[in-house]
Amino acid sequence: MKILLISSSPRGEKGVTYALAAEVAKGAQSLGAEIETVHLAGKKLGFCHGCEICHKGNMTCPLKDDAHLVILKMLNADGIVFATPNYINQVAAPMKALFDRTSNLIHCQRLLGKYTAGVVSSGSGLNHPVTDYIAYYGRLCGALSSGGVSCGAAPKPEELKAAFDLGEKLAGDIKEKRAYPEQQAEIDKRRHYFADVIKLRKEAWDGEYRYFVSKGWL
Numbered sequence: 599m600k601i602l603l604i605s606s607s608p609r610g611e612k613g614v615t616y617a618l619a620a621e622v623a624k625g626a627q628s629l630g631a632e633i634e635t636v637h638l639a640g641k642k643l644g645f646c647h648g649c650e651i652c653h654k655g656n657m658t659c660p661l662k663d664d665a666h667l668v669i670l671k672m673l674n675a676d677g678i679v680f681a682t683p684n685y686i687n688q689v690a691a692p693m694k695a696l697f698d699r700t701s702n703l704i705h706c707q708r709l710l711g712k713y714t715a716g717v718v719s720s721g722s723g724l725n726h727p728v729t730d731y732i733a734y735y736g737r738l739c740g741a742l743s744s745g746g747v748s749c750g751a752a753p754k755p756e757e758l759k760a761a762f763d764l765g766e767k768l769a770g771d772i773k774e775k776r777a778y779p780e781q782q783a784e785i786d787k788r789r790h791y792f793a794d795v796i797k798l799r800k801e802a803w804d805g806e807y808r809y810f811v812s813k814g815w816l
């Protein structure tokens with residue numbers, strides 16, 4: 599079972615975000631998960647140009663940078679932990695830049711069958727908008743959310759415990775392919791929506807059209 603931990607803290611393993619994320623990793627490892635960590639700090643990650651080339655042909659973004667490698671790791675993982683500091687009630691910019699580069703993962707729900715978890719730290723500890731957003735992003739890509747954890751300036755013992763428990767839950771969800779019918783209904787509804795959009799744009803978004811046909815969704 600492969601779990602990818604993506605952190606967008608500029609302070610990497612010295613930051614508060616990582617202190618919490620490391621507990622999630624330990625919890626998942628206790629159920630046998632193999633963890634790979636990617637720190638977005640220091641990675642070359644350009645902004646989406648909105649060119650729509652990723653919807654065409656072989657669905658590859660023309661920007662030449664590290665996003666490709668990170669996205670490949672996302673596609674190859676069974677679960678993804680998104681860890682970020684709360685920056686103005688959002689994920690930090692490198693993580694948003696990564697999300698913006700995954701437009702065809704959203705249209706084609708290329709994370710279907712996977713699970714996500716959100717880890718957020720902040721000054722205030724009021725992180726629900728960010729953990730909710732991470733769960734929402736995962737569902738946009740077809741992945742079910744195992745949940746989120748958060749903490750303030752210094753993680754409390756109960757927050758570290760919640761993080762460990764979330765790691766166990768994430769690994770358990772992957773192992774047992776646990777169903778979350780409400781989340782699944784949202785994902786299924788959105789896939790039907792994109793089927794209609796992609797059918798209408800079949801010439802312009804030929805790569806995504808072929809993907810939908812190959813999956814039997816069109």
Ligand SMILES: Cc1cc2nc3c(=O)[nH]c(=O)nc-3n(C[C@H](O)[C@H](O)[C@H](O)COP(=O)(O)O)c2cc1C
Nearest residue numbers: 607609613614615683684685686687719720721722
């Ligand atoms: C640009 C910026 C925006 C921030 N916005 C918020 C915020 O909206 N709410 C909050 O509680 N903390 C905010 N913080 C504080 C960070 O979320 C907090 O220090 C976090 O734990 C840092 O994580 P790190 O140690 O992994 O870098 C902000 C910090 C920065 C630098």
